Amino acid sequence: MIVLNERKQHVLAAARRLFLENGFLHTSIQNILDEAGISKGTFYNYFSSKNECLIEIIRQSWEESAILRNEIAAGRPDGPEVMGEQILIRLRLNREQNLLPLFDAILSSGDEELREFMKKIHLSELAWSESRIVEVYGEWTRPFAADAAVLQFGMLSQFLRFSAILNIKEDFPVIISFILRRLEVLLRDMADHNEWLIPPGRFAAPGASPPPPPVSETAERLCRLAGSLNGEKRKTGEEYAEFLSGELRSGLPRLMIIRTIAGPFRKLFEGTPLESEARSIMRDVWQTVRQKTEQPKEDAAE
Known part of the structure; x- marks a missing residue:
């Protein structure tokens, strides 16, 4: 495999x-x-096609940014600063991996399959922003978070676009910080007037990402991957894999603890032929964690 x-x-x-x-x-x-x-x-x-090959290139980058976003929050109190760094990860990967020309190719191709894929990607990003806005600023923002996600996305896109037109240096951290401060003001204004346009949860795109595999399968892959390491790394990797497997099998995984272990485990494989396999497994780990941690909230809401 x-x-x-x-x-x-x-x-x-x-x-x-x-x-x-x-x-x-x-x-x-x-x-x-x-x-x-x-x-x-x-x-x-x-x-199955050239389209699927392109889709896989973009999907892997999206998965990598999702993994790094989870890892960057390890051992830190959540807040706008963490969210800003998470937004920055996506921007930097897009530039470092030169994905923007590929996005342009999809938009100009007129191919319905590719355009539908990019639609799901955009909806996924907006859904992430909506969720993070509620986590960072509080439950009171839930009715307004979808609108705020669109405003955040729009402000960032326009700042980057006009920075290029006006030949202004793109300082991503400064731009993101500026936008998030304005976003909090807009959220409070929407709350004061009890106004919103987009109902909560409308960005969820059916089939945007497949459900995670069974926990037993992911746990087995973690252990098998750790066993492929050599020397001291193998012992460390097996300890990490055993811990992660145990958390996944528990009723409610401890998110902050998993964040602390997941990053060091994945980094054991950086620069090796197993790097992409480690990234693939960590994608499944985070999907499983998210599914398990969100389920109690959904049950309580009902």
């Missing part, structure tokens, strides 16, 4: 290079086969 994942990452890296150099529309599957040095059968073993 891990070997297959390595080969898949090799194909994705080749496809990304070609999409950025030649453009998505001007890159054929045969080009990808030649660049990656694989057969057509190998390509279709991983992807």
Whole structure:
């Protein structure tokens, strides 16, 4: 399984290079086969189409940012500063991984499958912002958080757009901090007037992300991955894996404690052939944690 994942990452890296150099529309599957040095059968073993290959490139980046957002909050009191750093992670990954040209390619392609995928990505980001606004500023913001998420997204997009037009240096941390301070003022104004346009929870997109696998499967993968390490790292990895597995199997995982362990565990695999596999497993860990920690809230609301 891990070997297959390595080969898949090799194909994705080749496809990304070609999409950025030649453009998505001007890159054929045969080009990808030649660049990656694989057969057509190998390509279709991983992807059903060129579209799916592009979607996987973007999805993996989104997953990476979701993992880093959870890790960055480890051992810290929550608040606007943490939220600002979490927003910054997405912006930096987009730039570092050169994803913006790929987004533009999707928007200009007219391909319905790709556009639908990007719609789900955008809705997912807005849903994350809505949820974080309630967590950071308090339960009183829930009726207004969806509108605030749109306002936050819009302000950030426009500041970045006009920074380029006006040739002003993009200082991401300063811009984000400025926006979040304005956002709190807007939230209080909406609350004072009891006004909102978008009902809570409307950003949830059915099928935006698959449900996490069974806990037993994720726990087994954690232990198997830790066992692939060598020397002292293996002992440390197995201890981390045992702890994470135990928390996942519990009725209500302790979020702050998992955040403390999850980052160091994933970092054991940085720069190794197992890095993408570790990221994939941590995606499932965080999905499981979120599902388990949100369930009691939903039950209580009913």
